[in-house]
Amino acid sequence: MIHLKLYDPKPEQTRALGSYMEAHSHLLEQIQAGEDGYKDVLGWLHVSTWAGEAVLSQVEALAEKIRKDADAFVLIGVGGSNNTARSVIEALGTDGPEIIYAGNTLSPRALSQVMDAVKGKKIWINCIAKNFETLEPGSSFRILRKYMYEAYGSTEAAQRIIATGTRGSLLEGLCHEHGYTFLGFPEDVGGRYSGITSVGLLPMAVAGINIRKLVQGAMDMERSLLFASAGENVAFEYACIRNMLYKQGYALEMLASFEPAFRWFYKWWIQLFAETEGKEGKGLFPVTGEYSEELHAVGQFVQEGTPLMFETFLDVKTPVGTLVIENDGIKDAFDYLDGMDFQTVNRIAFEATVKAHSRRLPCLILTLDRLDEYCFGEMFYFFMFACCISARLLGVNPFDQPGVEAYKEQMFEGLGKQV
């Protein structure tokens, strides 16, 4: 489970939370009943439809084959096609092949580094592209595909190429034509909501992540959020608090944690909220704080700068490790740490920060049980559900992203693409 706690230095801002939740409970109930206005894109609500036994077995079998053969696995994807798998793999590590990320840049320098990194290794590539129109994965796929054909010849190259996209897409056609493995995911799951379909599950499984535990976490969270009433629904409560604070004039939500393992999860979270809410001149801008390190960067501003933000802390209940600071006989300025465990020191720093910051700005704490696959599954589902409701409270469409068309139009014109 995820637990929520709120410290608000101006309690009058959120005192009406109960009645606010009651007044907006119909939005929750509509989604729970599947009667939401966006029926066609609510597929992500039902975990078993996109990560059921058939998908899990297929992904695991394919991952096993790759793990036995590959030195490196290249994930070609950007945004929703990259952030979910990456956030789990970077947090929990890989015990399988090296995972190399491509398809997320147009820089010739960064891509040359990718091409240098694959040389001399046995590799598999996985191009992940919902509609196969996005420039970064499309262009990276081209250069990596060419490399594969040259390195392995067309037959073996084809065996080492996997593509993930929606059924009936151009990408699926390409796979059939050239003998690549195709993994499909449902049309009614949008890009930023697709991370725990085959999109994210294959790269995670290749890295040795227990995807069954992760999916179980998501399913348990589904059960909890789809059936809990407004007053008992923690995702709904989180969505309501952030919208109340937004209406009080807060412009930023800062997601912070004292565990640097969340570094890439932050990116997933930023995309989810920025793309879902940032429209019609509205929305809380999502930013993140990798504490304690970034207390030495943004800490001053949070405490005394323009009062723009509230903070949401990710806390992990079960210790993430142990490391004692032993006395080594050398007297320095840190003797007061003798015999303490970093777990304790880090927790004291966390509590001190919440205490100090919450004198000035609202601080929410979301507590996870552990840092593991199961809790990542819970978190992904929790935030997708909360974000969707949050957008409804804001009065915007949670599933589109019309604002990215402006630069794409300019870009395709510059590239001479026939539209």
Next chain:
Amino acid sequence: MIHLKLYDPKPEQTRALGSYMEAHSHLLEQIQAGEDGYKDVLGWLHVSTWAGEAVLSQVEALAEKIRKDADAFVLIGVGGSNNTARSVIEALGTDGPEIIYAGNTLSPRALSQVMDAVKGKKIWINCIAKNFETLEPGSSFRILRKYMYEAYGSTEAAQRIIATGTRGSLLEGLCHEHGYTFLGFPEDVGGRYSGITSVGLLPMAVAGINIRKLVQGAMDMERSLLFASAGENVAFEYACIRNMLYKQGYALEMLASFEPAFRWFYKWWIQLFAETEGKEGKGLFPVTGEYSEELHAVGQFVQEGTPLMFETFLDVKTPVGTLVIENDGIKDAFDYLDGMDFQTVNRIAFEATVKAHSRRLPCLILTLDRLDEYCFGEMFYFFMFACCISARLLGVNPFDQPGVEAYKEQMFEGLGKQV
């Protein structure tokens, strides 16, 4: 040189730039004449006083010794003691020992990863701490120092330990007592302004960065900014534009670039501006965009969300690499890219983004000549100078950070430290 260009969709916001610059030129002149109210902390203005021939030779000789012996070099530092070296090393790479970062976290998990990473390698450690009171480097130094004594015995361990701090500090005393190498840097250079003193220069030199070129870039920028009048001073102009926009109601400045090599430079920039300006309830909150990747995350919000930000793009004039997208005979949705170089594609994406975004928000472009040591030197000096003036325009002290005391007080109390 660094060139500045401004696209403002509401030209009336910045039309008065010329007279604004004129009206505030005394702030520039005071700093140029060394008559600023913060004389004691203006040491960073004069590159040759902290990175002159004596310092460079000493740092180079020490680096050479380390490069000949070490498999890995552990940089123990946080914030200003870490970000400068790391931003250059991560951008330009190392041809020397592996650089491992510690002293920037309290997470037992992250620190255990550091301890795993050093095992079995020949290592040197460099503890960088201006006043040696900060918890993260102090506690990391403890565990790494203990490891060194156990791995090498006290005599050899001492030879492999370097500490960087201010002269007369407790850290210097510790070095004398135990035979560690001590590198000093001037008292009148504050933490976030100290990156191109021995603080950052030693780790960079160990990584094979040409620190003379970097210092030359900073010195040339010093000459240019210390002598250019208000109307000709690009750092002053940048500072004035951002303050005019702040007064127009913009809350965020987003530093963005299409070159992912700037990832760690962003952290340096965020600390510089957040700590310098975020006080007395004022300041632009600094955020960053790693484009094109993060156009798929925050792009929607920038284009259509709450109008909070203006953007400052870092552009690099000289191509950072070349990689052609060749036709491989397989027809897909990206045939329009046939024969194009990623350098061109990336530039078209950059120009399209500026065109699209500048229809809605002010976009500044700062153009550097190249991605190399010299231009990093220019940038560091440019932004420090601009930031200092910017804080003066805002009416806050550019050199203190009183707001971090609140959580530190709570934390030291929790840790039982005698104050």
